[in-house]
Amino acid sequence: MTISYSILLLLVLGIFVFCYLVATKVWIQVDKEKKDSDNTPKNRRDFLYISSMSIGGLGVATFMWPFIKSMNPAEDTLALGSTEVDLSQIDIGQSITVKWRGKPVFIKRRTEEEILEAKNVDLNSLRDPAADEDRVQNPEWLVLEGVCTHLGCVPLGQKMSDIKGEYKGWFCPCHGSHYDTSGRIRKGPAPENLAIPPYRFISDSVIKIG
Numbered sequence: 001m002t003i004s005y006s007i008l009l010l011l012v013l014g015i016f017v018f019c020y021l022v023a024t025k026v027w028i029q030v031d032k033e034k035k036d037s038d039n040t041p042k043n044r045r046d047f048l049y050i051s052s053m054s055i056g057g058l059g060v061a062t063f064m065w066p067f068i069k070s071m072n073p074a075e076d077t078l079a080l081g082s083t084e085v086d087l088s089q090i091d092i093g094q095s096i097t098v099k100w101r102g103k104p105v106f107i108k109r110r111t112e113e114e115i116l117e118a119k120n121v122d123l124n125s126l127r128d129p130a131a132d133e134d135r136v137q138n139p140e141w142l143v144l145e146g147v148c149t150h151l152g153c154v155p156l157g158q159k160m161s162d163i164k165g166e167y168k169g170w171f172c173p174c175h176g177s178h179y180d181t182s183g184r185i186r187k188g189p190a191p192e193n194l195a196i197p198p199y200r201f202i203s204d205s206v207i208k209i210g
């Protein structure tokens with residue numbers, strides 16, 4: 001349930017609880033007055049008061065509904081927040097780039113050699129230490145935000161013909177940052193590894209990013 005629906009539910013509940021409390025209070029008073037005297041015009045006024053309160057409460061809820069509903073993100077916005085990617089057409093050693101929230105996301109199907117190179121690294125030698133195992137969900141598939149952590153250029157390395165840098169991963173030509181086959185910064189001015197976007201495998205060959 002979204003936050004705005006929760007707010008609406010609380011609002012409607014609040015109105016009903018308020019009406020219930022008012023009604024209870026009035027009916028107790030009515031009962032008490034009935035015992036003192038049979039005052040029919042006053043009872044009728046109380047009934048009208050309770051009815052108008054209830055109808056007013058429902059009216060407020062109905063009036064508020066479009067405003068509260070408009071607070072939810074539109075469906076096309078929600079769709080932009082996540083992207084499903086079919087991996088079945090990507091061969092070993094190939095990479096593709098997809099867009100997610102306006103950013104390029106690199107998806108690389110790594111070779112055995114690239115996986116071994118990513119694993120056999122002394123973490124103490126890294127500027128931004130991170131084990132390869134902690135950067136992948138399946139060693140064969142590396143998913144990275146394709147945004148250099150120096151000043152935000154898009155590194156080279158996605159095409160077979162691209163320069164991949166000294167560590168055979170990605171190379172950012174803007175100021176010369178080299179990333180390895182796990183997307184970790186190894187040389188150059190970039191301070192951090194390429195970021196890993198939130199994603200999950202929804203089947204053996206499809207991931208959902210976002």
Ligand code: FES
Pocket residue numbers: 148149150151152153172173174175176177188189190
């Ligand atoms: S933006 Fe990539 S090295 Fe500067």
